[in-house]
Amino acid sequence: MPPKTEEQFAEIRNEKTKLIMETALQLFANNGFDNTSISAIAKHAAISKGLMYNYFDSKDSLLKAVIMSGMDNFMHFLQVEDENNIEREELIRFIDGNLESIKQNTDYYKLYFSLVFQPKVFSLLGNDFILIFEQLINKLVLYFSQKEEKNPYVKTRLLLAIFDGVGIHYISDPESFPLNDIRELIIEMI
Amino acid sequence: MPPKTEEQFAEIRNEKTKLIMETALQLFANNGFDNTSISAIAKHAAISKGLMYNYFDSKDSLLKAVIMSGMDNFMHFLQVEDENNIEREELIRFIDGNLESIKQNTDYYKLYFSLVFQPKVFSLLGNDFILIFEQLINKLVLYFSQKEEKNPYVKTRLLLAIFDGVGIHYISDPESFPLNDIRELIIEMI
């Protein structure tokens, strides 16, 4: 029989994994991934350097876990239903989810924007991003088609670009960026 | 007397400086700043490592020069006049300049977005960015005030955010992103 139950060990591992990932996200986002050493993460998390390698195979593997976790979190905010049809109310919920996600996960957005253009990093993540993105496009195109928008696809691509632009500007300057007022302008557009 | 005239040496230095900066921009943008070694830059530029240090004091100094040069280039595209007043025609020129700048300097935008959130890098650049940004805000607020827009400041912040969002999406996917059609939508907004 083990000295601790499996459940106890699992909880320890869960908490430490979470601690390491949260610390890593904070440092990656604000100092850059390549500029953040494992030593620095260990120091901030008050653990040893070796322990990180007990939980993650490599620095790349840690990065992947951090980004995937952030993406999961983002998807929960969106709450997009799987039906094909989409009502205006649901689109507004989607917009609010997007803006709320930006507010609550600024570090994740910083990390995302700082790495998304590096082919090496992008390939690390597989094509989950692309699939989710295409799914979003299809839904929004359908919505704007129903609204008899002149060019539903173009409007869709603009709207998705706006989310990222608003995200970047909010992150750069959270105090003075009028996020709530801009929400109203976006809703007027749809 | 030197073996070459001052002018000859100056031209050599100008050309080499340009070569190093262009090579560095390309590698910084696509592989990341910290992930690009001086040796790699030298190899791609077909010069020695030591020569880079003949032209730039440090890697940070090279980065600063690259970013500043990109910003100068960006400002030339904008062609914003110094008068207080701003006509619709000039704003459209400004939009077109912005979009054209994105098209022609994708590497610079990649580098910019990948570093802008790092406090260490941001402080390297001084507050030129902030000043230019505030100047743009003031001009656009004035324009939208003249158009009797409901909330000129909010509209301005949204428009500037849109430029960055469009830039990111175009860079991520230049082939399928409908930049020209989106230009029309933006112009309809102003």
Next chain:
DNA sequence: TATCTTTGACCAATCGTTCAGTCAAAAAAA
């Protein structure tokens, strides 16, 4: 020769990663 550009071996520092070994805690045995 005189002068500036150019080279690449070299350095100390830091990096990601490894691994032999320590430790507290709890079940099992006494």
Next chain:
DNA sequence: TTTTTTTGACTGAACGATTGGTCAAAGATA
């Protein structure tokens, strides 16, 4: 209760690779 055994989380010195940066010497040209 007390002692022994067993477990896996945890540590940190050490390693090879790589980094930004230096510099004495060579190359080139008038």
